[in-house]
Amino acid sequence: MPAIDQLVHTVAARRIICRGQDDLTSVPIICSGWALSAVMLPDGSRQILSFLLPGDLVSPSLLFDSKPDSFVEAITTVTYRAFNRLNLRQAITTEPAAFSALARMWFREKRRTEELVVDLGRRSASERIARLIIGLVERLQERSMTSGPFEVDFPLRQHHIADATGLTPVHVNKLLSEFRRKELIRLSDRSLAILDPAAFRAAANLR
Amino acid sequence: MPAIDQLVHTVAARRIICRGQDDLTSVPIICSGWALSAVMLPDGSRQILSFLLPGDLVSPSLLFDSKPDSFVEAITTVTYRAFNRLNLRQAITTEPAAFSALARMWFREKRRTEELVVDLGRRSASERIARLIIGLVERLQERSMTSGPFEVDFPLRQHHIADATGLTPVHVNKLLSEFRRKELIRLSDRSLAILDPAAFRAAANLR
DNA sequence: CGACCGATTGATTTTTGTCAACAAAGGTGG
DNA sequence: CCACCTTTGTTGACAAAAATCAATCGGTCG
Helix, strand or coil, X not given: CXXXXXXXXXXXXXXXXXXXXXXXXXXXXXXXXXXXXXXXCCCCCEEEXXXXXXXXXXXXXXXXXXXXXXXXXXXXXXXXXXXXXXXXXXXXXXXXXXXXXXXXXHHHHHHHHHHHHHHHHHCCHHHHHHHHHHHXXXXXXXXXXXXXXXXXXXXXXXXXXXXXXXXXXXXXXXXXXXXXHCCCEEEEXXXXXXXXXXXXXXHCCCC | CCCCCCCEEEECCCCXXXXXXXXXXXXXXXXXXXXXEXXXXXXXXXXXXXXXXXXXXXXXXXXXXXXXXXXXXXXXXXXXEEEEHHHHHHHHHHCHHHHHHHHHHHHHHHHHHHHHHHHHHHCCHHHHHHHHHHHHHHHHHHCCCEEECCEEECCCCHHHHHHHXXXXXXXXXXXXHHHHHCCCEEEECCEEEECCXXXXXXXXXXX
């Protein structure tokens, strides 16, 4: 990744944006598109830690250090802006506002990661999938990235859902089919609609 | 939890030290004993997020905010020191050394949580248990809390291991029995020894 | 003593993964 | 534009992993 500040970069779908091992001189912020942050295991399987949407800092912790075996990959075509790492770090230590902004981001990320731990540790496969979808829809709503009341563009493949929920793609497929059969959601052609929000939240064990 | 700074508090095993909902005026640091941080689910099951050993700050994020449904519980008798939250926060924003100390703690915690995500999402039950045990032994070694080369005091009950690894106590029991049968570990009377470190690490898929 | 907690074990069920086959969609190079 | 190849989604049969249920037993603590 080039180190030039402020320049907008474009990455095609399925390409890697950065790896934990890279010594990063810049911190990317997503401008458009979806990305994922994941850990690769030696056996070839992987665990997605988070999905990154426009406005997301690519791992706040990258400000300080990198992480082994973790990487960020584009799901759709992604554009991002690279900010100078040292400059950001400087801003954080000198400006209180920047510091608390960072603290808030860290906080949100931490909370999301811990919710993921709870989901993976203590919830059923269908709960995990439903919660993942609802969480993403809520984040898209916050960004006004909706195409209808409960309808959004949804570029994830079933294997993304599998890698995020700790399941196999085949099993994800079967459970999504079941959600469709029960008319809780509609999902086709990269478009998702939650048809029965109340019932779907119930399936996710929310509210 | 009283707000008096620097005072050492004592909590009996199985008692709650603090809850996320509490508006905390102080931040506890464990002086002796083991504690756990966990999330409770409505159905009564729970997910342990981390075990706290002497020297650990009870959730660095408590410096800024609290978290719903998460709580800290004593496993053994625990003593902790309560530090004033605002003072600590002040120190962090004014002293660079304190700031980077906090950043490092945050970092370690983040890394551990993400490793937990990977374990829960992508590893088998026996790998999870072995990794949990090895991680704890390593942390105890760092603190010189060992009673032999690969031997430590180990106050966890099987249900603690179950709640940390997202398994049932019954299943944990069976897998621990298998580790014992294979003579990888010895575990009885709150004492743990890793008899065959190489084989046990292999079971954990480490190194 | 009696109640509870924790560990253990076996039988059985549920959940999830694996394997295999196939079809639709989409991109690529000729 | 077509032929080919890869990716993605789908389905069914079967296997493995883990949960559930149930019973027992030994401590520990009022």
